[in-house]
Amino acid sequence: MPQLQLKPAWAEPFGSGGTLSDARFRALSQLIEAQVGIKMPAGKRFMLEGRLLKRVRALGLASVSAYVDALFDGHQFEDELIHLIDVVTTNKTDFFREPAHFDFLRQTAVPELMKLRGSERVCSFKIWSAAASMGMEAYTIAIVLDEMVRSGLRIDYRILGTDISNPVLRIASKGIYDIEVLTQVPDQLAKRYFLRSRDPARAECRVVPELRRHVNFQRMNLMDSTYPVDRDVDIIFCRNVLIYFDKPTQRKVVSRLCSHLRPGGFLMVGHSESMVHSLVPDLKQVRPTIFTV
Ligand SMILES: C[S@@+](CC[C@H](N)C(=O)[O-])C[C@H]1O[C@@H](n2cnc3c(N)ncnc32)[C@H](O)[C@@H]1O
Numbered sequence: 328m329p330q331l332q333l334k335p336a337w338a339e340p341f342g343s344g345g346t347l348s349d350a351r352f353r354a355l356s357q358l359i360e361a362q363v364g365i366k367m368p369a370g371k372r373f374m375l376e377g378r379l380l381k382r383v384r385a386l387g388l389a390s391v392s393a394y395v396d397a398l399f400d401g402h403q404f405e406d407e408l409i410h411l412i413d414v415v416t417t418n419k420t421d422f423f424r425e426p427a428h429f430d431f432l433r434q435t436a437v438p439e440l441m442k443l444r445g446s447e448r449v450c451s452f453k454i455w456s457a458a459a460s461m462g463m464e465a466y467t468i469a470i471v472l473d474e475m476v477r478s479g480l481r482i483d484y485r486i487l488g489t490d491i492s493n494p495v496l497r498i499a500s501k502g503i504y505d506i507e508v509l510t511q512v513p514d515q516l517a518k519r520y521f522l523r524s525r526d527p528a529r530a531e532c533r534v535v536p537e538l539r540r541h542v543n544f545q546r547m548n549l550m551d552s553t554y555p556v557d558r559d560v561d562i563i564f565c566r567n568v569l570i571y572f573d574k575p576t577q578r579k580v581v582s583r584l585c586s587h588l589r590p591g592g593f594l595m596v597g598h599s600e601s602m603v604h605s606l607v608p609d610l611k612q613v614r615p616t617i618f619t620v
């Protein structure tokens with residue numbers, strides 16, 4: 328984790344209740360960028376202050392400024408960082424989000440990787456959902472691969488989902504969602520891969536255990552200089568998170584991710600993140616948002 332510089336010298340006086348002085352905003356945005364990689368330009372100041380207020384109230388503090396001061400005091404810093412991350416990140420995700428990637432997985436990535444493996448009797452795949460949020464991306468991958476197994480393909484698969492935020496990882500590990508999410512899943516697959524709560528008062532569904540056993544989740548910060556992940560991953564999904572990082576950070580993260588791919592493996596990024604191609608020369612673009620090494 329990057330070194331935190333404690334107690335910056337505050338140049339300006341306290342901001343009032345819900346607002347920060349320029350110096351505190353600057354120090355906080357630098358901290359967020361260093362620890363989480365997320366840019367906090369001045370245009371996001373209002374949003375940041377608004378979101379922090381909820382946390383300030385939960386802690387019984389007098390103001391956002393008092394919160395920032397407490398943060399830089401450093402005693403509970405590691406514990407509080409987890410909450411701060413939840414304040415600044417967006418966890419929006421869906422099942423079958425950006426569906427072209429899942430078509431590519433089924434029609435191109437798996438068949439090509441199987442060809443590269445040649446004579447292996449059962450081909451084992453390792454797939455990584457880096458920035459997994461609540462797990463919908465990882466479970467969608469599992470659904471697609473499980474359907475391929477059902478159609479007779481001799482593959483086995485393990486999926487790793489990582490994210491910086493513990494609360495979303497808890498949801499992901501349980502695999503329990505509001506029943507509304509099933510509108511994102513084709514009917515036949517929803518019936519096959521989800522159990523509905525027997526209690527009608529709880530409008531929930533749960534991913535079936537046969538799918539969950541293929542998927543593991545663990546906390547990981549993409550800003551860390553090394554990742555505790557195998558180096559023979561077949562496919563990495565890193566979607567809708569790079570967009571929050573500045574260019575040098577995007578370059579480092581994508582290079583580190585690619586160092587975990589086996590030759591011929593694929594990296595998929597979000598539809599607004601195709602620019603990573605220009606940052607990392609070793610990447611070969613196979614679709615606007617799909618790369619190989
Ligand atoms: C918008 S969600 C994307 C979820 C999923 N990949 C998708 O496309 O549907 C972004 C996720 O990135 C995570 N995130 C943000 N900064 C991160 C970091 N430095 N390391 C790991 N995960 C991070 C957030 O916690 C959030 O769950």
